[in-house]
Amino acid sequence: MRLNLNKIKIxxxxxxxxxxxxxxRYTKQRQEIWNELRSSDKHRDAEEILFTxxxxxxxxxxxxxxxxxDVLVKNNLIDKLDIGDGRARFEYNDKYLHHDHLICTSCDKxxxxxxxxxxxxxxxxxxQHNFKLLYHSHQLFGICKDCx
Amino acid sequence: MRLNLNKIKIxxxxxxxxxxxxxxRYTKQRQEIWNELRSSDKHRDAEEILFTxxxxxxxxxxxxxxxxxDVLVKNNLIDKLDIGDGRARFEYNDKYLHHDHLICTSCDKxxxxxxxxxxxxxxxxxxQHNFKLLYHSHQLFGICKDCx
DNA sequence: AATTTTAATGAGACTAAATCTCAATAAAAT
DNA sequence: ATTTTATTGAGATTTAGTCTCATTAAAATT
Ligand SMILES: [Mn+2]
Ligand SMILES: [Mn+2]
Ligand SMILES: [Zn+2]
Ligand SMILES: [Zn+2]
Numbered sequence: 001m002r003l004n005l006n007k008i009k010i011x012x013x014x015x016x017x018x019x020x021x022x023x024x025r026y027t028k029q030r031q032e033i034w035n036e037l038r039s040s041d042k043h044r045d046a047e048e049i050l051f052t053x054x055x056x057x058x059x060x061x062x063x064x065x066x067x068x069x070d071v072l073v074k075n076n077l078i079d080k081l082d083i084g085d086g087r088a089r090f091e092y093n094d095k096y097l098h099h100d101h102l103i104c105t106s107c108d109k110x111x112x113x114x115x116x117x118x119x120x121x122x123x124x125x126x127x128q129h130n131f132k133l134l135y136h137s138h139q140l141f142g143i144c145k146d147c148x
Numbered sequence: 149m150r151l152n153l154n155k156i157k158i159x160x161x162x163x164x165x166x167x168x169x170x171x172x173r174y175t176k177q178r179q180e181i182w183n184e185l186r187s188s189d190k191h192r193d194a195e196e197i198l199f200t201x202x203x204x205x206x207x208x209x210x211x212x213x214x215x216x217x218d219v220l221v222k223n224n225l226i227d228k229l230d231i232g233d234g235r236a237r238f239e240y241n242d243k244y245l246h247h248d249h250l251i252c253t254s255c256d257k258x259x260x261x262x263x264x265x266x267x268x269x270x271x272x273x274x275x276q277h278n279f280k281l282l283y284h285s286h287q288l289f290g291i292c293k294d295c296x
Numbered sequence: 297a298a299t300t301t302t303a304a305t306g307a308g309a310c311t312a313a314a315t316c317t318c319a320a321t322a323a324a325a326t
Numbered sequence: 327a328t329t330t331t332a333t334t335g336a337g338a339t340t341t342a343g344t345c346t347c348a349t350t351a352a353a354a355t356t
Contacts, residue, residue, distance in 0.1 A: 025303060025352050046343080061306040066343065082230055084285075086314080087342065102279050113273050121266050122288055129259055130293035131250050137230075139285045140270055145278035173323050173332060194314080209335040214314065234343080235313070 011038050018075045029060050033068045037078050043089035043110055082137065083110065104144035111144065159186050166223045177208050181216045185226050191237040191258055230285065231258065252292035259292065 015034045016026050024030075032053050037044065044052075050065045069090055072078040081089040083103050098119070102111040118138070126133035163182045164174050172178075180201050185192065198213045217238055220226040229237040231251050246267070250259040266286070274281035 023303090027304065027352070029305075059306080061308095063307085063344080064305055067304085082285075102274065102277055104279075105282065111277055111279070113277070115269060115273060118266055118269050121263060121269075125261050125263060126250065126288055126290060129250055129261070131252075131259070131288070132291040132296050133288055134253065134290040136289060137232075137285065137287045140274055140279070140281055141284060142274060142282040143280040148280055171332090175323070175333065177334075207335080209337095211315080211336085212334060215333085 008035070008039075011035075014077065018077060019071075022071070022075070024071065029058070029064050030068050030071070032056075032058050032060070033065060034072060034077065037072070037090060038092045041091070043081055043083070043091050045087045045089055047087075049090075079135075081139075083108070083139070084141065100138040100140075102140045102142070102144070104147055105141050106143050106147040109144050109146070113140075156183070156187075159183075162225065166225060167219075170219070170223070172219065177206070177212050178216050178219070180204075180206050180208070181213060182220060182225065185220070185238060186240045189239070191229055191231070191239050193235045193237055195235075197238075224283075227283075229287075231256070231287070232289065248286040248288075250288045250290070250292070252295055253289050254291050254295040257292050257294070261288075 012031065012035070015031065019026050019030065033049060036049055036052060046062070046065050046069060049069075050060065050062055053060050053065075069078070069080075073080050073090070076093055076095075078090050079093045081091060081101065083089055083101075084105075085108075097114065099112040099114040100118075102113060103109075104111075122136055123133060160179065160183070163179065167174050167178065181197060184197055184200060194210070194213050194217060197217075198208065198210055201208050201213075217226070217228075221228050221238070224241055224243075226238050227241045229239060229249065231237055231249075232253075233256075245262065247260040247262040248266075250261060251257075252259075270284055271281060
């Protein structure tokens, strides 16, 4: 319990410092959106975040959700994920355990993987092209074990 | 010249056979869209294809472009590419020389790469998860050599 | 603590890519 | 040549995401 409360405090501090660094204000809505994303390992879309927070009694608009998500993505606090259905998903970005995704085209299940060899090869390719790698998007689409 | 004409004949035959296999008709519009994509190495969006063909005098609608693209993507004759600006791009799928992309977030340049080690690692990861890999999407975003 | 300054928010209008509808048309089968 | 059936075109519709602008709230100043 003690640890848990501290963890929340620390991640909220991360948000506060990021916003300060960008000259942005530490608002209730931004706190709630960040808390919602960092405390779950689901891949959420904007509308889902909006309605979850509204159900919880927060006064918040669609525009604010999209605007906040942009700030969080640009500052690498969350990652944007395209699973191929035209609706972007977002998830907490754990810098110490990066992962990419396998996506089942039959049941939409999302499976996470992390592979350091691929990460290294990506760096190597970028270097070969004298390209400054900022981020990447890597998805494997197919049929999961439960669907075949 | 002889070879060039034969090459066109062969790729048009590929389309004809694919459509036949799917119980679909070999129409003028489908021929022109396929010819447009297979004879260029650009990454085109739907609107671009539509206006190129109209400028060339073909009577064709937006709906037909999108519908045909879907057929070609599903049959692996072309690949769909998401460069992160909300507009899908399409390109000829050369089965004998697969490639993925580096995308400059500053000038939108698209650089192609192919790396067999990564392709093999993808297969390995899919196998580990008992996942039938159908296709993948792999983009490296950053700043190209001309922009930095 | 009250006031001033300035950025953020909410409601809903707007945009743009992609999809859908349905009457007219053209490909293929007969 | 005629019939059958899929395809097309025009434009309406959907939907994720963005924009506007009056109102509100955070932070700076007094
Ligand atoms: Mn994930
Ligand atoms: Mn390419
Ligand atoms: Zn599945
Ligand atoms: Zn560039």
